Amino acid sequence: MQTKIVATAVAALLSAAAPAAAQVAPAATNYAVPAGPLGEGLSLFAAQSGLQILYPAGLVADRRNLAVNGRFTAEEALGRLLAGSGLAYRRSRSDTFVIYDPRAVRTEADDTPTIVDDVVVTGSYLAGSGSSPVKVVGRDALDRKGRATFAEALVAMPQNFGGAANEMSAGNGADRSSANIGYATGVNLRGLGPDATLVLVNGRRVAGTGIAGDFADISNLPTSAIEKVDVLLDGASALYGSDAVGGVVNVILRKDMDGMETRLRTGGTSDGGAAEALASHTLGKRWDGGSFLLSYEYYRRGEIRSGQREATANADLRRFGGSDRREIYAAPGNIMRFDTARGALVPAWAIPEGQNGVGLSAGDFDADAVNLSNQNEGRWSLPRQTRHSAYAAVRQAIAGGFEVDADLRLSDRSFDMRGYADIALMTVTADNPYFVSPDGSTSSDIAYSFINDLGAGRDSGRNRSLGGSAGISGEVAGWNVAAYATAAREIVTTRAWNRVNQTFLAEALGAEPDDPSTPFSTIKDGFFNPYGAPAQNNRAVLDFIGSAYSTSRGESTVLSTNLKADGSLFELPGGPLLMAAGLDFRREKFESQATNFYFGVSPTIGRTIINERDIAAAFIELRAPFVAAHNARPGLQRLELSLAGRVEHYEDIGSTANPKVGLIYAPHADLMLRASYGESYRAPSLRELNSRYQLGPTVLPYGSSNVVSIIQYGGNPDLAPETARSVTAGAVWTPAAVDGLRIETSWFRTVRRRNI
Structure with missing residues (x-):
């Protein structure tokens, strides 16, 4: 029935149009x-x-x-x-x-x-x-x-x-x-x-x-x-x-x-x-x-540098009626603790500003403050x-x-x-001579930005x-x-370069023993100090931890x-x-x-x-x-x-x-x-079909805190x-x-x- 209706409609259309074909006056x-x-x-x-x-x-x-x-x-x-x-x-x-x-x-x-x-x-x-x-x-x-x-x-x-x-x-x-x-x-x-x-x-x-x-x-x-x-x-x-x-x-x-x-x-x-x-x-x-x-x-x-535009100069957008988008991975950093109710790491103490990270005591850390870092600092928008x-x-x-x-x-x-500066959630132990615990723990997790140590990440x-x-x-x-x-x-x-090698960072922090296969030695070159504000690390330490790259x-x-x-x-x-x-x-x-x-x-x-x-x-x-x-x-x-x-x-x-x-x-x-x-x-795409399936750990933001997560990524040949x-x-x-x-x-x- 449907075929008949369509055929009839087309036939009617042709018959309606056919008489007009004899017209010779062109239409405008x-x-x-x-x-x-x-x-x-x-x-x-x-x-x-x-x-x-x-x-x-x-x-x-x-x-x-x-x-x-x-x-x-x-x-x-x-x-x-x-x-x-x-x-x-x-x-x-x-x-x-x-x-x-x-x-x-x-x-x-x-x-x-x-x-x-x-x-x-x-x-x-x-x-x-x-x-x-x-x-x-x-x-x-x-x-x-x-x-x-x-x-x-x-x-x-x-x-x-x-x-x-x-x-x-x-x-x-x-x-x-x-x-x-x-x-x-x-x-x-x-x-x-x-x-x-x-x-x-x-x-x-x-x-x-x-x-x-x-x-x-x-x-x-x-x-x-x-x-x-x-x-x-x-x-x-x-x-x-x-x-x-x-x-x-x-x-x-x-x-x-x-x-x-x-x-x-x-x-x-x-x-x-x-x-x-x-x-x-x-x-x-x-x-x-x-x-x-x-x-x-x-x-x-x-x-175009982020600092050249008011909208991108600072991640704190409250001046525009928005929210504060600055990060807790800061310089100086924040000592973190695990919140069992949230199931996430949250800032517990702020490392004080205006000191060189030497001779700190437990009472110097501020439990009522959170350090925030402007992640747009040093970055280019274009x-x-x-x-x-x-x-x-x-x-x-x-x-x-x-x-x-x-x-x-x-x-x-x-x-x-120039991209974002590297950040890290680093574990510092008593093996680091600058280590100070605000609560008597034997180690601390510090949310830290390397903006003052290495500057912006580089991509070319x-x-x-x-x-x-x-x-x-x-x-x-x-x-x-x-x-x-x-x-x-x-x-x-x-x-990508001017980045942090996590293995070298652990060695420079003293969290891992000196590796004889690397040219670096904490005895000779010193330890990385994550407590200074501003940072107080020598060039040998910074060159070592900042030698990461990818191509x-x-x-x-x-x-x-x-x-x-x-x-x-x-x-x-x-x-x-x-x-x-x-x-x-x-x-x-x-x-x-x-x-x-x-x-x-x-x-x-x-x-x-x-x-x-x-x-x-x-x-x-x-x-x-x-x-x-x-x-x-x-x-x-x-x-x-x-x-x-x-x-x-x-x-x-x-x-x-x-x-x-x-x-x-x-x-x-x-x-x-x-x-x-x-x-x-x-x-x-060929990559979506064929790239290798992988699992990897990462830290993802969850509200005002961060959650350690496992990410799965890679191709799927059944797509x-x-x-x-x-x-x-x-x-x-x-x-x-x-x-x-x-x-x-x-x-x-x-x-x-x-x-x-």
Whole structure:
């Protein structure tokens, strides 16, 4: 019965639309295209008209369009858009316009092929606007935002949640996952996680970064090489596969130019810190049938120190109406006791201030006070970063109407950061000559901060990125076909130092006997004194206990080959039924290695762990226009249905299938309504599946006290993919009575399951 109802509804729709197909008067719609670079104007025109625009890439470069605001037919709007540009258009199909230069005279003997590009629309493999909201940020718009890099501009978007996967959240403790060890900048659309936002470059996947290699670092791309950024605000696994849960960010790089461009920028902040300098140079050359572009960019930005901002200078936030967030791990420290009622360690006596820790008596300790330490002291909120980036692209038309293209991206970014000072819950016994017990015990547990002994912890590292692709595209039997291969690699190396070695600390405290295998001796070098305020320890002691460090290296690699074709199947009342289909094959690999010297008398050097997997996928997309401009009628200006589906098989977690359906309905030329339903997923990363299972002790805060706890962590080979169901609806209103006004609204609901 359900099948019959659906078939009847579609048949009724076709019969209702068919008589209107005989109308010859084209319908008008409202356009809101600002003046600006012609390439951006054509993209907006394509999105608002739902038509496909074809043109040679070099043809629109360095040209600008006039503003088009108001109600026009598609041809009227396109004519106004191109006025004064020296270009013209012709209609090649009912839904396709070709832009050309009428002054270019070609002879019959001149059979040199030309390059023709589709207007790229993220969220669909078919040209024209789709049912999901897409925010397009063009090159001029990026410049107008006043940001030094496009990564800063994306992070500032209201659709992006800034609490995770960026250098600021990694440095100030807001990102509790500690996954962003390389101080990268990711995108977290709709707050669903940076690993649930898919980032593409020219529509192609890039290698991941972070401790698990599960999100993309957009800060490695040179801003000077970017043409535009498309932000798809909807789940899109039906088209792009894993990770496209919160949305998709597609960075479109410049394909060519003729000439040179140099950019210089310097800046700073009114409160100090973050002084920055940027220099870039881009050069390109066009020739008949091909082009080449090369771009280099240097960027350097200084740190922001916590003390340079009132909000971060002190962890006591009562001055802002908040709470006191300072810690009991202090300098001077607190002598702790175990509270049986709470089941936790709590401060019992405060070590007095203003003394050198020598000659204290039991009565000097204050049982009515608690020492608190400003853990923000000496810390930086933003790291110091230096980046070198380069991008090269070449393409050439060949016989048969085909085009070959290739591009290469290189980036080398280094960072330096000051983190929190080390803290410790240390046990001091009578073997330490400075030991004093306020209650006659033979040992004391002291909550202590090393801020005055060692200063802030240090973190430094390097992020190297390499990516490239090569492909061929053209037309076969009226269908657009494209095949390409990509390779991308991201290498992140880090070093944390100026930290406390717990084994050496126990030796320096006298809690453990002198170890002859170390160069340190308490008889020769002295004991560590934890009672001084300020600290009273010699350099030999501090160098010994502060010699801890750790290093890590993560290498993420993605290799893929892709084949895609799109074209029209047959004519519907509103235009051709379009279809796109393709195959994807991908290999993912993640290597990691770590060295730790926080415990023991020699570093623990971990073995290199290598995990990899193969992925195969097939997808299809259909777009059925039932009503368009040429057969519109009152109350039914546009009606379009889209369907998409993708099947993907991972060799380690199995297969998944994800559908998507979308609908566009325009009851009036001023108003377009759109809605979509889709299912998405995120495959667990290689590290989440395969990292070693471990147990470890730690001390965790519990209210105003601390609890000794056991943490279990590591991978789980039985993990299944995260899944999500998304419903998105919205409207676009472009009232003809107000030129240039465009109001968009969106509503979405995403339900996730099996979160990792």
